[in-house]
Amino acid sequence: MSEVLDKVVEIVCNQLTVNKEDVTPDSSFVEDLGADSLDTVELVMAFEEEFGLEIPDDEAENITTIKSAVDWIEKNS
Amino acid sequence: MENKKAIVTGGNRGIGKGIVLSLLEQGYFVLATSRDSTKFDVTHPNLKLANLDVCDHASVADFQKIVNDYDPDILINNAGVTKDNLFLRMTEDDWDEVIDTNLNSVFRMTKLVVKGMLKKKWGRIINISSISGSMGNPGQTNYSASKAGVDAFSRSLAKELGSRNITVNSIAPGFIQTDMTDGLIHEEITKKIPLQRVGNVEDIASLVNFLVSEESNYITGQTLVVDGGLFMK
Numbered sequence A: 001m002s003e004v005l006d007k008v009v010e011i012v013c014n015q016l017t018v019n020k021e022d023v024t025p026d027s028s029f030v031e032d033l034g035a036d037s038l039d040t041v042e043l044v045m046a047f048e049e050e051f052g053l054e055i056p057d058d059e060a061e062n063i064t065t066i067k068s069a070v071d072w073i074e075k076n077s
Numbered sequence B: 001m002e003n004k005k006a007i008v009t010g011g012n013r014g015i016g017k018g019i020v021l022s023l024l025e026q027g028y029f030v031l032a033t034s035r036d037s038t039k040f041d042v043t044h045p046n047l048k049l050a051n052l053d054v055c056d057h058a059s060v061a062d063f064q065k066i067v068n069d070y071d072p073d074i075l076i077n078n079a080g081v082t083k084d085n086l087f088l089r090m091t092e093d094d095w096d097e098v099i100d101t102n103l104n105s106v107f108r109m110t111k112l113v114v115k116g117m118l119k120k121k122w123g124r125i126i127n128i129s130s131i132s133g134s135m136g137n138p139g140q141t142n143y144s145a146s147k148a149g150v151d152a153f154s155r156s157l158a159k160e161l162g163s164r165n166i167t168v169n170s171i172a173p174g175f176i177q178t179d180m181t182d183g184l185i186h187e188e189i190t191k192k193i194p195l196q197r198v199g200n201v202e203d204i205a206s207l208v209n210f211l212v213s214e215e216s217n218y219i220t221g222q223t224l225v226v227d228g229g230l231f232m233k
Helices: A003-016 A037-051 A066-076 B014-025 B057-070 B092-120 B141-164 B187-192 B201-212
Strands: B005-009 B029-034 B047-051 B074-077 B123-128 B166-173 B223-226
Touching (some): A003 A037, A003 A066, A037 B141, B005 B057, B029 B057, B057 B092, B074 B092, B092 B123, B092 B166, B123 B141, B141 B166, B166 B201, B201 B223
Parallel strands (some): B005 B029, B005 B074, B029 B047, B123 B166, B166 B223
């Protein structure tokens, strides 16, 4: 497991109050983990803070799964 | 109350100044903005001043850094103007200036504070509207449209942010004795007000005190009218 993946999973579990065991790379925040639309905005804010990045709004919209978050962060950090 | 921090736009005079003074008296920290803060004649250990033109995109963008450092719990969108004229004589510039100052600025300013409030899972946004936005007023097509917009903005944002314990409300003053209403207040108007007097800034400030406090936890998305009974739905 990559370090980024570990951190993303941790942030998602905290934000959405879900268990690590229930999260896979393909988990969708909204469909699988019960996030509402504001949760997804807050998740992006939390990723930005944790990784010291600024995720543009139009790209943030495509970050909908654990994998897409990890990919974006790895590509841009 | 653990000394919460409030930003008040247009805090240098009129209703805004009344709100600033009253929040300071209640023990809040206040950051008061105005286009020219050198004209602010109040000093207080808990009061900070900042120059801000809510219509100037660059000025508002620069203000983000100050907001981030200040980390406010409360935003009072109070800055507003009138450019009254009969509709047939109203220019598009008069329309644009009032919509921009009274309505677009609420969008811009609120953008600056919401992320911080989401992190705290606590916030109070109070927009100073007007009964003109609900009842209409001749000569104020621009002003009343801007204030009705503010009320609607408050309702939608209240629904978006309710789950994060951030409340958004509008206060709609009636005739309040300030520079803005100086030319408008006369005996005929007072006769139409059930409480038989025009309001003062303290009448508005006392509702602000309530809405920013924990006492108002269960109130959001409302337009609260403070007008001595002039406009009743």
